[in-house]
Amino acid sequence: MARPKCRRDRFMRVAALTAVLSVVALGGCVGGFGDGRWARRGSPPRAELSPPADVPLAVDPAPAAGAPTASPTPAASGGNRIGSGAAKVALVLPLSGTGVAVGNAMRNAAQLAYDEAQQPDLTILVEDDRGSPDGARDATQDALKQGADIVLGPVFAANVQAAAVPARAAGKPVIGFSTDASVAARGVYLLSFLPQPEVDRIIDESVADGRRSFAALIPETAYGNAVEAEFREAVARKGARVAAVERYPSGAPAPAVERLARVITGSGATADALFIPETADAMPAVAAALIKARYNPARVRPIGTALWNEPALFALPALQGGRFASPDRNGFSNFSGRYQARFGAVPPRVASLAYDGVMLSAALTRQYGSQRFAETTLTNPSGFAGTDGTFRFRPEGLSDRSLAVYEIRNNAATVVSPAPRVLAKPGT
Incomplete structure (x- = not known):
């Protein structure tokens, strides 16, 4: 033993x-x-x-x-x-x-x-x-x-x-x-x-992976206010476009999803990525509203921040194939x-x-x-x-962090873009 x-x-x-x-x-x-x-x-x-x-x-x-x-007793305190x-x-x-x-x-x-x-x-x-x-x-x-x-x-x-x-x-x-x-x-x-580096990282990775048109569903919260500003700046900085942004009261996403449906559902969808900076507690309601609106995550990829790094979210159908930025676990x-x-x-x-x-x-x-x-x-x-x-x-x-990008598949999140060991030069 x-x-x-x-x-x-x-x-x-x-x-x-x-x-x-x-x-x-x-x-x-x-x-x-x-x-x-x-x-x-x-x-x-x-x-x-x-x-x-x-x-x-x-x-x-x-x-x-x-x-x-x-010993669990502080030895030097x-x-x-x-x-x-x-x-x-x-x-x-x-x-x-x-x-x-x-x-x-x-x-x-x-x-x-x-x-x-x-x-x-x-x-x-x-x-x-x-x-x-x-x-x-x-x-x-x-x-x-x-x-x-x-x-x-x-x-x-x-x-x-x-x-x-x-x-x-x-x-x-x-x-x-x-x-x-x-x-x-x-x-x-x-x-x-901080959420801002997470937004920058997921937008950078999405553009590098060929995504050029972004829609967003953003809760009317202080967090939502902070990430919306960074989202718009990050998309513009990468030369991509914001197709549409819809805000919704916390816990009531359905009307905003319906308004956004024209750009994220069906064969005529004009966005190829959907940014959803929502908490783990509130995300199931958003995901349910998206599925009801016939949203297909395989056509328009869902993306998010480290708020998604919760195993309870990994089985949601609306998030399959979705990606989020987070510190390496x-x-x-x-x-x-x-x-x-x-x-x-x-x-x-x-x-x-x-x-x-x-x-x-x-x-x-x-x-x-x-x-x-x-x-x-x-x-x-x-x-x-x-x-x-x-x-x-x-x-x-403010601070910058080296972040990984994870993809949600089959009740799990796996790294698709490892956290870089060296931070990019400031301003790039």
Whole structure:
């Protein structure tokens, strides 16, 4: 019985070590450009991304039979602190009030990152924002008084805005976890799953696959407003056309589907792709309305964002052959396995953001010294290697991500266009 346990432990150690090596490469130029700009700027040499977490590394010895495993009790934390290093990092999370379950999971993920980074020269000041803007402002002020050089978090948009006020006054950057692009600004970066890069990726892939005319069914929500603007821009940027756009009140898509039928159904359909940025909960009603209108996904391909990355959607007839852009699932799957082994629970999807934030802080502290959190360091256009693939911060605070494209077939979603290891040159 000892040998299977040994193999299991070794797998977890291999995955953890690989994740560390991946993010240690963060500060370097992971992609590079061919125009020589890095050489002129004196930036660090090219650093390749590490292999994926399922590639064994010879430097990781298997533990001896019966060797103790990591304790779920934080080994280097004391109350509201993780570690005791010279560089101080604020981690502002909802540890009470609205969002407490997510906040506690993200705090665990930060602990996991600290331990897997081999206890870097960091002190993580864990602060409770009480799930409110006032709490976020107070928590950030408290961390800054303790000497924080950067703020990771908060989670909610209004709280990010509130935390940014004292952080800006102190000249310290914020890396927030909100998905609301409107809170991004110079010095306020979003390390989150923003919908805009997902829209860009699925439109780019669709055009590359020969789709030239796009229709859209878009819910009348804040998310729908954000993605519609990006959808129109992305289609225009690729030289394709928008055949029609119909909006509908959330939960009532049938009238909009009927209005759109002329361009997406029958032999006279003028669109060859249908963009539907809808949630997993609301998508079955949209799919049913499409089938009732005699929509054929084989003729007009349905496309979407990472909201579609839910197994419950993969059996819907209206989505068969459909494609969506999403971070590669392997990275989070490996992270989730290590998290479960440590804390005995499945982490929420956003937990990896706190993990990557701490890993980023550790790597930049190792490589850049006093310039670790400078704007030029954080906005390296080649980006950083994280749990969910390569990402980068734009100077205006938004982020780009390396995304895969999945296709839905037979109750499953499979990769048809892998996530690129190197992000495209900004502006292309």
